[in-house]
Amino acid sequence: MSAAQAERYDKQGDIPDAERVKRAMQNFVRDFGRSAAIYMESCVHCGNCAEACHFYATTNDPKYTPIWKIEPFKQAYKREYGPFAWFYRALNLKSAVTVERLEEWQELIYDSCTVCGRCSLICPMGIDIASLVSLARHGMAKAGLVPHELWAVAERGEKEGSPLGATPKVFKDRLEWLADDYEVEIPLDKTRADVLCTMSSIEIMKYPESIVATAKIMKHVGADWTFRLDGYEATNFGLLSGDADWQRDMSMKLIDAAIACGAKTLVLPECGHAYGALRWMGANIYGKPLPFRVVHIAEFMAEHVKSGKLKLKKVGKSVTFHDPCQIARRGGAIEAPREVLRALGVELREMEPTKGLNWCCGGGGGVVTIHRADALRHRVFQLKMNQIDETGAELPVTSCSNCRQTFDDGQAHFKWDKTMNSLLEMVANNLEGEAA
Amino acid sequence: MDLLIFARGPGMYWAVTIFVIGVLWKLAGVILLRAKRDLSEARKPSAWTGLRAILTRSWPRRAFVHGTAFSEVLGYAFHVGFLFTLVFYLPHVLFFEDMFKGLLGVNFQRLFGVSWPYFSGGMVSFFGAVAVAALIALLVHRIVNPVKRLISNFDDYFSWLVTIAPLVTGMLAYGHVGAPYQTLIAVHLLSVELLLVWFPFGKLMHTFTVFMSRGTQGMQFERKGATL
Numbered sequence: 001m002s003a004a005q006a007e008r009y010d011k012q013g014d015i016p017d018a019e020r021v022k023r024a025m026q027n028f029v030r031d032f033g034r035s036a037a038i039y040m041e042s043c044v045h046c047g048n049c050a051e052a053c054h055f056y057a058t059t060n061d062p063k064y065t066p067i068w069k070i071e072p073f074k075q076a077y078k079r080e081y082g083p084f085a086w087f088y089r090a091l092n093l094k095s096a097v098t099v100e101r102l103e104e105w106q107e108l109i110y111d112s113c114t115v116c117g118r119c120s121l122i123c124p125m126g127i128d129i130a131s132l133v134s135l136a137r138h139g140m141a142k143a144g145l146v147p148h149e150l151w152a153v154a155e156r157g158e159k160e161g162s163p164l165g166a167t168p169k170v171f172k173d174r175l176e177w178l179a180d181d182y183e184v185e186i187p188l189d190k191t192r193a194d195v196l197c198t199m200s201s202i203e204i205m206k207y208p209e210s211i212v213a214t215a216k217i218m219k220h221v222g223a224d225w226t227f228r229l230d231g232y233e234a235t236n237f238g239l240l241s242g243d244a245d246w247q248r249d250m251s252m253k254l255i256d257a258a259i260a261c262g263a264k265t266l267v268l269p270e271c272g273h274a275y276g277a278l279r280w281m282g283a284n285i286y287g288k289p290l291p292f293r294v295v296h297i298a299e300f301m302a303e304h305v306k307s308g309k310l311k312l313k314k315v316g317k318s319v320t321f322h323d324p325c326q327i328a329r330r331g332g333a334i335e336a337p338r339e340v341l342r343a344l345g346v347e348l349r350e351m352e353p354t355k356g357l358n359w360c361c362g363g364g365g366g367v368v369t370i371h372r373a374d375a376l377r378h379r380v381f382q383l384k385m386n387q388i389d390e391t392g393a394e395l396p397v398t399s400c401s402n403c404r405q406t407f408d409d410g411q412a413h414f415k416w417d418k419t420m421n422s423l424l425e426m427v428a429n430n431l432e433g434e435a436a
Numbered sequence: 437m438d439l440l441i442f443a444r445g446p447g448m449y450w451a452v453t454i455f456v457i458g459v460l461w462k463l464a465g466v467i468l469l470r471a472k473r474d475l476s477e478a479r480k481p482s483a484w485t486g487l488r489a490i491l492t493r494s495w496p497r498r499a500f501v502h503g504t505a506f507s508e509v510l511g512y513a514f515h516v517g518f519l520f521t522l523v524f525y526l527p528h529v530l531f532f533e534d535m536f537k538g539l540l541g542v543n544f545q546r547l548f549g550v551s552w553p554y555f556s557g558g559m560v561s562f563f564g565a566v567a568v569a570a571l572i573a574l575l576v577h578r579i580v581n582p583v584k585r586l587i588s589n590f591d592d593y594f595s596w597l598v599t600i601a602p603l604v605t606g607m608l609a610y611g612h613v614g615a616p617y618q619t620l621i622a623v624h625l626l627s628v629e630l631l632l633v634w635f636p637f638g639k640l641m642h643t644f645t646v647f648m649s650r651g652t653q654g655m656q657f658e659r660k661g662a663t664l
Contacts, residue, residue: 048500062583063586083465087637289475294477
């Protein structure tokens with residue numbers, strides 16, 4: 001990244017500087033509890049986390065050391081909130097955080113962190129650094145210090161119901177033409193259904209065949225399912241931008257829609273952060289356990305492979321699977337996609353490292369939306385290309401449309417000879433007893 | 437020998453008092469913060485197995501060995517050297533046995549049926565030297581490594597100083613080097629007191645928080661089935 005790019009930062013709203021700092025800190029600690037405080041107290045500055053970060057690994061720039069990315073917030077914690085805050089203030093061991101410092105850190109908190117959580121696994125102290133970056137984003141969002149493109153799509157998501165313009169009307173139109181074109185039944189707004197399916201905006205706008213694939217698979221397994229216009233959009237840019245209120249609004253739409261149709265299962269689409277947002281944070285936002293199950297589409301497919309309802313043709317190719325960070329490493333759904341791949345009869349060639357330690361594609365955490373971060377993201381993507389090339393597999397496959405988009409962009413940029421495939425679409429194209 | 441009287445008496449008393457109250461204050465200040473119950477449906481029936489991270493995180497995974505091995509090996513060399521010097525040196529053993537008896541009113545040997553083991557002076561000197569050498573290497577690494585240099589602050593350097601000081605002064609006292617023995621012992625005790633006084637305020641607290649932090653991540657990740 002050039003110096004000019006590194007110095008750039010964006011601001012939202014016309015807020016006095018002191019107020020921005022105040023809001024940043026208040027919202028940083030809003031969801032601060034025992035775990036975060038334990039993490040804050042445990043860092044010994046060993047610097048090991050740098051080795052796990054794809055942004056450091058590909059640039060050797062020390063500013064990309066994961067724990068350094070939350071330095072102003074660490075500083076503020078020690079000075080303002082920790083048990084010895086008075087001591088740090090009295091000796092001025094930590095200076096007060098300024099708005100300039102927060103502006104400078106915008107690049108580190110957003111552009112160069114996909115919240116992939118690899119650093120959390122290398123930390124010898126066991127600090128979940130990624131969770132602290134998310135808390136830092138809470139502060140930055142309310143201080144109006146989010147990279148503009150990321151903020152803009154988040155705001156659009158809050159106002160229109162979809163960050164990429166997949167409004168209820170657009171979604172309905174899409175479903176109609178897809179149903180016509182592909183001659184597939186796509187139920188919408190059923191008042192009762194066992195399964196509520198959701199999609200990500202990237203799929204709706206860029207990969208609409210995913211919608212068709214979902215419909216085909218649901219029909220194949222005989223599910224009583226529906227899409228609903230009051231809750232179809234699983235993308236949660238509230239989470240990615242750090243705006244906790246928007247995150248809540250976006251999650252509650254899905255929760256309310258599932259409850260409205262009495263769904264027993266809510267199926268999340270091929271989208272990484274959507275999984276973290278609803279599978280692991282949904283109930284905490286709702287305030288009580290959710291009255292339905294939340295599963296990723298790969299988990300749903302794996303369940304039906306096991307039950308024998310999902311019968312697949314053999315693909316007979318070599319495949320390598322890219323683990324989306326929020327689904328695999330941080331989400332725990334690591335084996336489900338592999339069970340589906342085994343049912344497809346592919347030769348699975350694992351990357352090195354793989355599964356929960358796999359390298360991130362570089363586009364998660366909202367990074368793919370931030371244009372000024374493109375050069376850095378492309379640099380990081382080379383690591384991924386090398387990893388995949390080394391497997392010698394014919395097809396790279398993943399189960400996250402955000403990763404897929406990052407791969408498509410990287411492929412175009414580097415004129416790479418590999419195209420990322422969707423596990424969902426691969427399954428839909430190989431259903432036994434149906435033409436592809 | 438006023439200095440030695442101070443170091444053995446009120447100096448040690450106040451240092452231990454600040455250490456104990458400071459550590460308790462810091463731990464309470466963290467532990468008493470609210471901890472929201474995670475309402476999501478756990479993937480694993482019990483998250484307790486995640487506490488294994490307290491042990492497993494003691495060495496990096498294979499994928500992470502490259503790039504961290506240097507720090508890890510030096511870290512171990514220091515910690516083992518420091519611990520052995522502290523716990524298995526005869527004068528320290530006598531001090532701990534006295535403290536044990538003073539606190540519990542019973543002899544260590546009578547209670548456990550074995551006496552507190554100790555190493556020869558030569559062995560302890562070896563471990564002390566290993567700890568000092570590792571600390572010096574770690575300091576050099578902190579200064580020359582761009583990542584470590586960037587993220588280091590006053591706490592890192594001051595904690596290093598108060599940690600190496602008792603080792604160095606202790607070894608000088610053992611070797612009767614540089615000053616009368618009583619002065620060396622007084623300086624050694626004062627350096628220990630400095631360590632105790634600084635302990636609760638800086639990174640040395642990781643002695644306690646490392647287990648809490650690893651355990652917290654372990655349990656949070658385990659209930660999700662996330663990679664640990």
